[in-house]
Amino acid sequence: MEQFLFFVFVALGGSGVASSVRIVNQGNAALVENLGSYKKRLDPGLNFIVPLLDKVVYKDTLRLKVLDIDPQSCITCDNVAITVDAVVYWQIIDMEKAYYKVENLSSAMVNLVQTQIRAEMGKLELDETFTARTQISEILLQELDSATDPWGVKVTRVELRDITPSQAVQDSMELQMAAERKKRAAILTSEGEREAAVNSARGSAEAQVLAAEARKKSAILEAEAEQQSIVLRAQGDRQDRVLRAHATSEALQIVTQALKQDPKAQQALQFLLAQNYMDMGATIGESDSSKVMFMDPRSVPASIEGIRSIIDDSSHA
Secondary structure, eight states: OHHHHHHHHHHHHHHHHHHHEEEEOTTEEEEEEETTEEEEEEOSEEEEOOTTTEEEEEEEEOSOEEEEEEEEEEEOTTSOEEEEEEEEEEEESOHHHHHHTOSOHHHHHHHHHHHHHHHHHTTSOHHHHHHOHHHHHHHHHHHHHHHHGGGTEEEEEEEEEEEEEOHHHHHHHHHHHHHHHHHHHHHHHHHHHHHHHHHHHHHHHHHHHHHHHHHHHHHHHHHHHHHHHHHHHHHHHHHHHHHHHHHHHHHHHHHHHHHHHOTTHHHHHHHHHHHHHHHHHHHHHHSSSOOOOOOOTTHHHHHHHHHHHHHHHHHHO
16 A cells, blocks of 8 residues: 555656656747746746646747738729738747737737738829839838837838739730830830931031032132143243243344354345245245235335345444
């Protein structure tokens, strides 16, 4: 009988010791109540509680959690129906608040996120919901973190995954984008044609200017060449007359000198003058402008005598 009581006592003591030991894994924590009131938190590792009096009422992880928000309908400020889903990253910081401040933390988090998403989408127009996704996520993060702080929860990140308008709105948006693309294409085409016309007109004007400048330069060069030609001809004529005058002067000096030295040279001079006179008549007769020349043979001696008298006067002088 005594042995039986001993084994009963040992069994009861072993079960009591086993029920007083609690092992909490790393990253987790647990809350203990004593006779219905909060007593302490069990941290990771080996912990002991009072059997029958202490009770573990809540155990959860302190690591980062992911809350997946199902797609929900929202109305923008321009009365367009859209469907939005999101992902929220959150973490329990104070387990006592998370258990005692709210009855169902997960359900409360879901309802709070959905409410905040609807509120923020209702402030924006449809086009803004696509372009301001990052700003919306930042606003949701600040508001959710502030709202869940009394629950001992820290919201670290909020991401909007999909923003989907209704099918009718999508069809309208596609038509609008198609019209916008056609408009831009028409504008680009007209601008290209305008630039081409401007470039063509500019090129034609520049070509006309260049042609006019070329004609001007050509006329200037021709005028300068003509002027230089006239100057050169005038200089040539002047030099020719000067040379002829010098030749005539020298010839007269030679003839005069010959007449002074040889009296018979006068007869030779008369013969040469008569011959030149006859040659001049023949030349005039051959010219196109003078077809006929009448000469009195009797006037030839008289002409020779006149020239002879001039020579005599010049020789006596």
